[in-house]
Amino acid sequence: MQLAPSEIWFVCGSQHLYGPGPLKQVAANARAVAAALDDSPHIPVKIVFKALLTTPDEITQLCLDANADPKCAGLVLWMHTFSPSKMWIRGLTLLKKPFCHLHTQFNRDLPWGTIDMDFMNLNQAAHGDREAGFLHTRLRLGRKVVVGHWSDAEVQQRLGAWVRVARAWHDWQGARFARFGDNMRQVAVTEGDKVAAEIRFGFATNGYGIGDLVAKIKTISEKSVDALCAEYADRYTVARELRKGGARHGALRDGARAELGIRAFLVDGGFNGFTTTFEDLHGLTQLPGLACQRLMADGYGFGAEGDWKTAALLRAMKVIGDGLPGGTSFMEDYTYHLSPKGHQVLGAHMLEICPSIAATKPSLEIHPLGIGGKEDPVRLVFDAPAGPALNASLIDLGSRFRLIVNEVTAVKTPQLPKLPVARAVWECRPDFKTACAAWIYAGGAHHTGYSYSVTTEHLEDFAEIAGIELAVIDGDTKLRDFKTGLRQSDLYYALAQGLRV
Numbered sequence: 001m002q003l004a005p006s007e008i009w010f011v012c013g014s015q016h017l018y019g020p021g022p023l024k025q026v027a028a029n030a031r032a033v034a035a036a037l038d039d040s041p042h043i044p045v046k047i048v049f050k051a052l053l054t055t056p057d058e059i060t061q062l063c064l065d066a067n068a069d070p071k072c073a074g075l076v077l078w079m080h081t082f083s084p085s086k087m088w089i090r091g092l093t094l095l096k097k098p099f100c101h102l103h104t105q106f107n108r109d110l111p112w113g114t115i116d117m118d119f120m121n122l123n124q125a126a127h128g129d130r131e132a133g134f135l136h137t138r139l140r141l142g143r144k145v146v147v148g149h150w151s152d153a154e155v156q157q158r159l160g161a162w163v164r165v166a167r168a169w170h171d172w173q174g175a176r177f178a179r180f181g182d183n184m185r186q187v188a189v190t191e192g193d194k195v196a197a198e199i200r201f202g203f204a205t206n207g208y209g210i211g212d213l214v215a216k217i218k219t220i221s222e223k224s225v226d227a228l229c230a231e232y233a234d235r236y237t238v239a240r241e242l243r244k245g246g247a248r249h250g251a252l253r254d255g256a257r258a259e260l261g262i263r264a265f266l267v268d269g270g271f272n273g274f275t276t277t278f279e280d281l282h283g284l285t286q287l288p289g290l291a292c293q294r295l296m297a298d299g300y301g302f303g304a305e306g307d308w309k310t311a312a313l314l315r316a317m318k319v320i321g322d323g324l325p326g327g328t329s330f331m332e333d334y335t336y337h338l339s340p341k342g343h344q345v346l347g348a349h350m351l352e353i354c355p356s357i358a359a360t361k362p363s364l365e366i367h368p369l370g371i372g373g374k375e376d377p378v379r380l381v382f383d384a385p386a387g388p389a390l391n392a393s394l395i396d397l398g399s400r401f402r403l404i405v406n407e408v409t410a411v412k413t414p415q416l417p418k419l420p421v422a423r424a425v426w427e428c429r430p431d432f433k434t435a436c437a438a439w440i441y442a443g444g445a446h447h448t449g450y451s452y453s454v455t456t457e458h459l460e461d462f463a464e465i466a467g468i469e470l471a472v473i474d475g476d477t478k479l480r481d482f483k484t485g486l487r488q489s490d491l492y493y494a495l496a497q498g499l500r501v
Helices: 020-039 056-068 085-094 117-122 125-138 153-172 194-201 210-217 222-235 249-269 289-297 308-321 432-442 456-466 479-499
Strands: 007-013 046-053 072-079 099-103 144-147 176-180 204-208 273-275 301-303 328-339 342-348 363-366 378-381 387-396 401-411 423-428 447-451 469-473
Touching: 007 020, 007 056, 020 046, 020 072, 020 117, 046 056, 056 072, 056 085, 072 125, 072 153, 085 125, 099 125, 099 153, 144 153, 153 308, 153 456, 176 249, 176 308, 194 204, 194 308, 194 401, 204 210, 210 249, 222 249, 249 289, 249 363, 249 378, 273 308, 289 301, 289 328, 289 378, 301 308, 308 328, 308 387, 308 447, 308 456, 328 423, 342 432, 387 456, 401 432, 401 456, 423 432, 432 469, 432 479, 456 469, 469 479
Parallel strands: 007 046, 007 072, 072 099, 099 144, 176 204, 176 273, 273 301, 401 469
Antiparallel strands: 328 342, 328 447, 342 423, 363 378, 387 401, 387 447, 401 423
């Protein structure tokens, strides 16, 4: 994944009213909670107890330190006792890192028979976190609130979901995406304001001539191509004609050379993802489908036809889902099965579907493409597995961005002997007609990030951190209410900047 080192700071709030003895106990308890969270299998990023904060100056300095620390991906805030929230105003207005508010308390059960005022004064997160929550709301700060005892697995899972998202947001800050060629001609949804995206999201997208890529590909040695072709033979079921000595082995070598060249270009430039377009292939022998598939499997974001927003979204989803079961891929709603017995979507693309979602060992094949005007491209062919999944789309509405999510249920793929591409088949929630209409009303793109590992909760947290609208299409969606929600969001986001004063 080439992820930069990251950690989450655990910060506890209190005040000097309680005296040095209780504060010492508060600090010890906070350290214990942070250590337990760090040990949790549900939380993939290191949790570091950073400080017990009791004054405005301490709070401000810690927020400035968090901003400046390249490893800090976010903060978890907890008020063990009562921390008057006016102390937090200066620091939180300066804080640039995301934070999660953990509403918990050190003890799980109340010792009913022995509770006295010393116990009450020491264990009043119910009091302190409400004070903190008011200020967060008063400052109109986007955050996630997780409620429950810190030892509860469900609490750790919800916190872990946010931690994954914070790490993905951290990965976006300063991320670079390369566009080889420009946008597919005349297409609207894959365009967008790259300046606005860098301001809002922190990543940069720039174009690079296909000639620069071809020059890099030409530097690849035959020995490197030999080694990669051997890896293909070991990992995939390679069609006979593509094997060493086969009639089309040269095409496989061209695909391997393209993969090595693109990979070298991305590594040398420190890129997190890239786009291609079949309308700009000058100097390439074939559309680099296999290369895109394998680079996605290694964690790179990808978008076809110049779709830089989907490339960036896919990278974020890859980071969120890293280590979770399932996989994540670039996807396109390609065509429909509209039988009265059940409506289904056949998702695919020309070539570029990530093998991280393959149900079985992929087959490495070569077939005509009929588009792009180049030689027949090599590609991995496979079916995606059945199970719960989602499609997500990031769109640019001109004045703002919107993230659209549709929860789906993937089903077993029917036999498709004449469709030599990777593919998935799914049923939309709540149903095909409602979901598709809602997607279109929301302006969702035809390209998506398709995932078995990323959840709606993850993307809700991501939209909250990014400060963008989230439109969810799930089992509870009613089209009339969904349309009303879109109209209300238009009004809210038109006014939101003024409301943040």
